[in-house]
Amino acid sequence: MDARDPGHSSVPNNPSTANVQSATVAEALSDVTSGRCQFVELQFTDVSGALKGVVVPSSQIADALTYGHWFDGSSLEGGARTTETDLLLWPDLRTWSLVPWVQPEGMARVLCDIRTPDGDPFPADPRAVLARAIADAGDLGFELFVAPELEFFLFQSMSDGRRLPADRAGYFDLASDTGVRVREEIVRYLNAMNVSVDASHHEIAPGQHEIDLPLMPAALAADAIVAVKYAVKAVARRRGLAPTFMPKPLAGVAGSGLHLHQTLRSSDGADVFWDPIDEYGLSATARAYIAGQLSHARAACAVLAPQVNSYKRLGRGFDAPSVIGWSQRASQAMIRVPRPGLPGRSPDGRGRPIRVELRCADPSCNPYLAIAVALGAGLDGIRQGLSAPEPVGVVEHGMPAGNVDMLPVSLGEALTELAWDGVVRDTLGSQVHDRLLTASEQEWQTYKSQVTEWEFGRAFDAS
Structure with a gap:
């Protein structure tokens, strides 16, 4: 069917958008x-996670919302051939x-799926990759919910070209520095954009902040991460600050993660x-899910921690994970399982559910691909009937005792690992997998x- 057929617009191919579009066109x-909207940004991400977009004027918005908008995908990073x-x-x-x-000038934004001329999901669209993983979970009778914790830095650009942290506050400090005020402004804007925020606070390092989002369906969680990064960059720059989601922008202090x-x-x-009944509150399904993520961790890191700089965050110190294992308290473990019974929100309102906190991802990743790979690895553990090993013990210094497997120490x-892991490849699809592997290898x-x-x-004057 022609993608511009009005009948086509009411039957989305992507399960993450079903039964939504035709009900909300009139509202948009x-x-x-x-007069509140003179332009709309049609936004999407490429494989690397960079946010792209096409700006459509008000005279063309009705057409774009009803029939979609054509664009040239030939130069799309990691996308079209x-x-x-x-x-x-x-x-x-x-x-x-x-x-x-951008008010009162009037700008709206909307995230888009990428489709082929036939109206089918484009295989290299990161949203389509996540939609396929969500559908796989649905085939097993499951739905994934995710609550992201997003960390980032705010810097001041000095006249001599240096960039210094925008504040000198520390962990959970209630300071009144410029960076803290900008973070509070970002949260207000996110609420205005219908992105719920559970909490925000200052992180450990100077200039470092965290925004926590509530538990929500996986596709919406990825969309929300994109919205947070969009708001952080735009609002901080309007206030004269330089934001970064670089995993480790400063030596000697904590880096930024995406838990x-x-x-x-x-x-x-x-x-x-x-x-x-379980000591840790974990069902056999939860243990299998954890085991799947542990078994594919080394390959998944190429997606979860995709930058050369990512591996300067991962490792010993600063509460960053380095061990392929799980724990309730050990900061070295890539997965943490918070104690059950803690109060908090959940989809059914009955209190906080058991959560598996994946800690090795960082905010430079593409959130659609990261959540898809995490889900695909966990589902593989369930399909295989795996069982998670004993939890990693807490140690104050050094590494846990015993023979423990380690996360990769470099992107290379x-x-x-990514090159041969069939589960990660199948989750991403061959086109995304191969393009990601090629681009990342060139970067390395x-x-x-x-x-x-x-x-x-160090070496110029060395003997």
Whole structure:
């Protein structure tokens, strides 16, 4: 069917957007007719996670919302091959919102699926990758909910070119520095964009902040992460600050992570991770899910921690994970299982469910691919009937005793694992997997060829 057939718009191919678009077109158009919206950004992400977009004026918004918007995908990073130049941006109107910091000029934004000319999901669209993983979970009778914790830095750009942290506050400090005020402004804007925020606070390092989001369906969680990064960058820059989601922008202090709290629910809404008899409150399904994520951790890191710089965050110190294991308290473990019974929100309002907190991801990742790979690995553990090992013990210094497997120490090491891991490849799809592997390998080789200032200063006068 022609993608511009109006009948096509009411039958979305992507299960993450089903039964949403036709019910909300009128509401979105009311923003246009009322004068609140003169332009709309049709947003999408490429494989690397970079946010892209096409700006459509008010005269074209109705067409774009009803029929989608054509664009040239030939130069899309990690996307279309040269024979796949015509692609369609298909708005997901659950993500429609006015951009509050652009008012009263009038700007809205909406995240889009990418489709082929036939109207099918484009295989290399990160949202489509996550939708496939969600559908796989649905086939097993599960739905994934995710509560993200997103960390980032705010810097001041000095006249001499240096960038210094925007504040000198510490962990949970209630300071009144510029950076703290900007974070509070970001949270207000997110609420205006219909992105719920559970909490925000200052993190350990100077200039470092965290925004915590509530538990929500996996696709919405990925959308919310994109919205947070969009708001942080725009609002901070408008206030004269330089934001960064770089995992480790400063030596000697903590880096930034993207912790993903996960729980699976059955079709009737039951928490399938919960077992009141188990010492840790974990069901056999939860233990299998954890085991799957542990077994694919080294390959998954190429997606969860995709930058050369990511591996300067992972490792010993600063509460960053380095061990392929799980624990309730050990900061070295890549997965933490918070104690059951703690109060908090859950989809059914009955208190906080059992959560599996994946801690090795960082905010430079593509959230759609990261959540998809985490889900795919966990489902593989369930399918295989795996069982998680004993939890990692808490140690004050050094590494846990015994023979423990370690996370990759470099991007190159993670890419070696990614090349042969069939589960991660199948989750991503061959097109995304191969493009990601090729681009990341080029990045790694370029990095290895560099001579850094540290090397030059260290070795120039060496005997």
